Amino acid sequence: MTDSAAAPQHRADMVRNRRLLLTAATEAFAECGVDVSMSEIAQRAGVAKGTVFRHFASKDDLLAAIMLQLLSGLTDTAADLLEAEDAGTALRQFMTAGVEALAADQAFCEVIGRPSLQHAEVRDAIGRLGDIVEDLTARAKEQGAVRDDVTGTDIMLLLGGIHQTAVPLLDVDPQIWRRYLQLALDGLCVTGAGTLPHAPQAGLRLDAPSPPG
Amino acid sequence: MTDSAAAPQHRADMVRNRRLLLTAATEAFAECGVDVSMSEIAQRAGVAKGTVFRHFASKDDLLAAIMLQLLSGLTDTAADLLEAEDAGTALRQFMTAGVEALAADQAFCEVIGRPSLQHAEVRDAIGRLGDIVEDLTARAKEQGAVRDDVTGTDIMLLLGGIHQTAVPLLDVDPQIWRRYLQLALDGLCVTGAGTLPHAPQAGLRLDAPSPPG
Amino acid sequence: MTDSAAAPQHRADMVRNRRLLLTAATEAFAECGVDVSMSEIAQRAGVAKGTVFRHFASKDDLLAAIMLQLLSGLTDTAADLLEAEDAGTALRQFMTAGVEALAADQAFCEVIGRPSLQHAEVRDAIGRLGDIVEDLTARAKEQGAVRDDVTGTDIMLLLGGIHQTAVPLLDVDPQIWRRYLQLALDGLCVTGAGTLPHAPQAGLRLDAPSPPG
Amino acid sequence: MTDSAAAPQHRADMVRNRRLLLTAATEAFAECGVDVSMSEIAQRAGVAKGTVFRHFASKDDLLAAIMLQLLSGLTDTAADLLEAEDAGTALRQFMTAGVEALAADQAFCEVIGRPSLQHAEVRDAIGRLGDIVEDLTARAKEQGAVRDDVTGTDIMLLLGGIHQTAVPLLDVDPQIWRRYLQLALDGLCVTGAGTLPHAPQAGLRLDAPSPPG
DNA sequence: TATGAATGAGTATTCATTCAT
DNA sequence: GATGAATGAATACTCATTCAT
Numbered sequence: 001m002t003d004s005a006a007a008p009q010h011r012a013d014m015v016r017n018r019r020l021l022l023t024a025a026t027e028a029f030a031e032c033g034v035d036v037s038m039s040e041i042a043q044r045a046g047v048a049k050g051t052v053f054r055h056f057a058s059k060d061d062l063l064a065a066i067m068l069q070l071l072s073g074l075t076d077t078a079a080d081l082l083e084a085e086d087a088g089t090a091l092r093q094f095m096t097a098g099v100e101a102l103a104a105d106q107a108f109c110e111v112i113g114r115p116s117l118q119h120a121e122v123r124d125a126i127g128r129l130g131d132i133v134e135d136l137t138a139r140a141k142e143q144g145a146v147r148d149d150v151t152g153t154d155i156m157l158l159l160g161g162i163h164q165t166a167v168p169l170l171d172v173d174p175q176i177w178r179r180y181l182q183l184a185l186d187g188l189c190v191t192g193a194g195t196l197p198h199a200p201q202a203g204l205r206l207d208a209p210s211p212p213g
Numbered sequence: 214m215t216d217s218a219a220a221p222q223h224r225a226d227m228v229r230n231r232r233l234l235l236t237a238a239t240e241a242f243a244e245c246g247v248d249v250s251m252s253e254i255a256q257r258a259g260v261a262k263g264t265v266f267r268h269f270a271s272k273d274d275l276l277a278a279i280m281l282q283l284l285s286g287l288t289d290t291a292a293d294l295l296e297a298e299d300a301g302t303a304l305r306q307f308m309t310a311g312v313e314a315l316a317a318d319q320a321f322c323e324v325i326g327r328p329s330l331q332h333a334e335v336r337d338a339i340g341r342l343g344d345i346v347e348d349l350t351a352r353a354k355e356q357g358a359v360r361d362d363v364t365g366t367d368i369m370l371l372l373g374g375i376h377q378t379a380v381p382l383l384d385v386d387p388q389i390w391r392r393y394l395q396l397a398l399d400g401l402c403v404t405g406a407g408t409l410p411h412a413p414q415a416g417l418r419l420d421a422p423s424p425p426g
Numbered sequence: 427m428t429d430s431a432a433a434p435q436h437r438a439d440m441v442r443n444r445r446l447l448l449t450a451a452t453e454a455f456a457e458c459g460v461d462v463s464m465s466e467i468a469q470r471a472g473v474a475k476g477t478v479f480r481h482f483a484s485k486d487d488l489l490a491a492i493m494l495q496l497l498s499g500l501t502d503t504a505a506d507l508l509e510a511e512d513a514g515t516a517l518r519q520f521m522t523a524g525v526e527a528l529a530a531d532q533a534f535c536e537v538i539g540r541p542s543l544q545h546a547e548v549r550d551a552i553g554r555l556g557d558i559v560e561d562l563t564a565r566a567k568e569q570g571a572v573r574d575d576v577t578g579t580d581i582m583l584l585l586g587g588i589h590q591t592a593v594p595l596l597d598v599d600p601q602i603w604r605r606y607l608q609l610a611l612d613g614l615c616v617t618g619a620g621t622l623p624h625a626p627q628a629g630l631r632l633d634a635p636s637p638p639g
Numbered sequence: 640m641t642d643s644a645a646a647p648q649h650r651a652d653m654v655r656n657r658r659l660l661l662t663a664a665t666e667a668f669a670e671c672g673v674d675v676s677m678s679e680i681a682q683r684a685g686v687a688k689g690t691v692f693r694h695f696a697s698k699d700d701l702l703a704a705i706m707l708q709l710l711s712g713l714t715d716t717a718a719d720l721l722e723a724e725d726a727g728t729a730l731r732q733f734m735t736a737g738v739e740a741l742a743a744d745q746a747f748c749e750v751i752g753r754p755s756l757q758h759a760e761v762r763d764a765i766g767r768l769g770d771i772v773e774d775l776t777a778r779a780k781e782q783g784a785v786r787d788d789v790t791g792t793d794i795m796l797l798l799g800g801i802h803q804t805a806v807p808l809l810d811v812d813p814q815i816w817r818r819y820l821q822l823a824l825d826g827l828c829v830t831g832a833g834t835l836p837h838a839p840q841a842g843l844r845l846d847a848p849s850p851p852g
Numbered sequence: 853t854a855t856g857a858a859t860g861a862g863t864a865t866t867c868a869t870t871c872a873t
Numbered sequence: 874g875a876t877g878a879a880t881g882a883a884t885a886c887t888c889a890t891t892c893a894t
Contacts (some may be wrong), residue, residue: 035248038889048855050891059889114246115382134865153382154396161378161393165370168325169413179411180374183367187400198392202384226872227878251864261880266865268878440874461674464868474876485868539806541671571861572651578823579808587804587819591796593752595839605837606800608791613826626808652893677885687859692886694857822855 020045029107064119071125076130088145102163103177146188153200215225242320275330284338291345301358304383315376322373359401446471456534490545497551504558514571528589529603572614579626659684670745703758711765717771727784741802785827792839
């Protein structure tokens with residue numbers, strides 16, 4: 001009656017295929033962005049196109065699965081860093097991880113930067129990450145590590161901005177984003193520079209504010 | 214006595230259509246990125262597909278026209294600011310103009326970020342703008358308005374980065390980019406923060422460094 | 427009351443434009459074949475596209491006008507040769523003129539070779555030419571200059587065949603068709619070679635035997 | 640025990656579709672020439688447009704496949720005939736096969752006649768056929784079966800010419816090409832008719848003599 | 853369950869033809 | 874009458890998705 005005994009070998013193959021698929025898709029989306037074709041992904045995974053659709057009902061679903069994976073990793077990192085003593089260092093470490101993730105994944109930054117591409121699940125995951133980052137930022141502010149007028153939303157958005165700054169030079173120097181991360185961090189620590197204009201509302205969600213169409 | 218009297222009557226409609234087209238295309242590219250379809254643009258402009266191609270021989274040409282428009286305005290602004298007494302203010306004004314222009318057209322980011330999307334003319338225009346911005350930056354450094362380790366290339370790239378930071382909130386607050394511009398400016402003025410890592414080579418062009426293939 | 431007095435200058439321009447148009451179209455069709463665009467023709471003529479359509483209701487009509495011109499010239503030639511003493515020489519001269527006309531005009535041979543491209547008027551003109559060629563051939567047969575089993579239809583069709591034989595080498599040697607004309611003429615003079623199979627019915631029209639569609 | 644048992648079931652339909660496609664395309668190209676649309680071909684085959692492109696990556700490839708099929712059959716025939724005792728009969732048999740093949744596919748004429756339409760593979764295949772035909776012709780000349788001043792290139796070109804001669808009557812009498820083949824053969828056997836002018840260079844290739852542009 | 857062939861809506865682009873000026 | 878801008882149907886080709894095997 002346990003399903004482990006009755007499970008046909010098919011099950012094992014399916015699990016294996018799913019793993020192959022996720023790996024291949026992760027790589028393909030990372031290298032080529034969201035416009036990579038399902039055929040390319042299937043080919044990289046060594047399976048047929050139909051198999052991709054058996055595991056993921058649509059390209060959007062597959063993309064979402066991979067984005068959720070990335071977001072989940074980043075969220076774990078952020079949660080861990082919440083425990084750190086030095087909240088300023090923790091924030092810097094989070095941002096480093098975030099920009100690095102973006103720099104390593106073409107599709108990630110396309111999805112993050114364009115709400116229109118986002119699955120509901122992905123939006124929720126971004127929201128959850130945002131909540132933690134809000135805490136992380138609050139702690140850093142409490143410790144005086146970053147200026148008072150910075151919010152968690154700012155930090156989230158800066159990840160995409162820092163990455164985008166570096167994009168045109170990434171071919172030439174794959175680590176160039178560290179330069180712009182540092183520049184941003186310097187800006188975040190400035191005190192006495194006056195208050196930043198246009199403060200985003202606390203807890204702002206990044207999701208699509210208007211219905212598509 | 215005005216030159217409008219002598220103009221053939223056709224021109225009036227044509228000019229109007231061209232304007233509709235540029236407006237529609239600018240909006241479409243801004244909202245949807247470079248992958249927006251020519252049909253969509255035609256529809257937004259309220260003209261037939263063929264009309265788009267009468268005005269712009271190819272999608273690339275249309276995109277280039279819009280990019281060149283932006284770049285040309287920006288280059289004029291930069292050139293004017295070269296005459297200003299206060300180089301720090303001049304640089305801030307240039308960046309404001311740059312990000313503002315960018316905020317009106319999201320495709321700009323993609324084109325700047327993807328050499329493969331660039332027309333030769335666009336690359337040249339970016340180069341010309343880059344040269345002036347290099348001067349603008351040099352003057353600001355001489356006057357101590359910005360830190361020593363910042364280059365003109367940094368300034369150019371930051372425009373895209375700042376804009377990208379704001380993109381997800383642009384619907385909610387179309388002026389939110391001012392917030393991230395200020396944050397970046399604050400970072401640019403920091404002194405004694407150590408030297409930025411990964412300095413880009415002086416005079417770096419943003420064009421395709423390697424032949425495609 | 428004579429129309430020459432009352433005729434506005436427009437009339438003169440129209441006549442001039444029509445001539446320009448016919449010249450340009452003749453050249454364009456000759457060089458590029460029937461697929462040349464109306465724009466190209468208008469441009470060669472130095473007039474606007476609309477003007478082409480004022481003079482010729484459709485591209486087909488324009489093509490027909492030019493084909494009729496060519497056919498008319500060839501028909502005149504054939505008619506003249508009907509008067510010649512030596513019917514064999516006359517036939518050779520006609521065929522020379524015919525193949526030369528084809529070799530000099532890409533569109534002509536496309537139209538001749540494809541009934542589907544033919545206007546009713548063009549078909550009629552081909553019919554008229556065919557009648558004369560039938561006579562020309564009959565006389566040559568009477569004089570023993572060509573074999574008995576050859577018909578006017580054969581002669582008509584051979585023009586296209588001889589030209590087609592030469593086409594692939596026309597770039598290399600623009601007169602190469604003379605080689606294949608000579609070969610065909612040699613075949614036409616053979617006697618005692620038996621009777622040619624599949625004699626075409628006398629007076630066969632080359633027009634489309636089945637309704638288009 | 641037959642290999643059909645082991646074949647995946649898909650294959651049956653796919654092979655059938657491919658055959659439908661080749662048949663439809665052959666017919667369509669034959670009737671309409673190379674300018675027939677892929678949609679038309681798909682429709683004739685009773686499949687969707689995408690299916691055509693699954694089987695043949697481009698229109699050129701589809702055309703090439705059909706041309707290569709024809710050329711290959713013809714080359715085999717020619718090679719076999721090289722073994723024949725009577726070289727004159729062999730040459731006649733080759734030409735019969737050639738024109739017959741051509742009569743089943745009008746696009747062949749166009750492809751042969753327009754180097755610009757030719758795939759590299761097609762050019763090579765034409766070259767290979769030409770070499771064999773050169774030998775076939777040489778043998779026929781040695782045996783006195785055809786006149787001395789005829790070359791293999793002539794024979795190759797005559798195939799297209801003979802077919803073209805017959806084209807306008809093919810609807811009426813599908814075997815009419817035999818008439819014009821006979822006429823050409825009679826011309827080829829003539830002796831003492833003088834030398835044909837404009838001899839093509841020995842070994843002349845029919846491929847594009849000058850780079851396009 | 854896996855396959856990959858078939859589908860058909862979608863893309864950029866061309867061109868004969870129309871019609872407002 | 875001449876113009877040339879606008880039209881829209883047509884073309885080759887792509888790709889996410891479906892479904893028979």
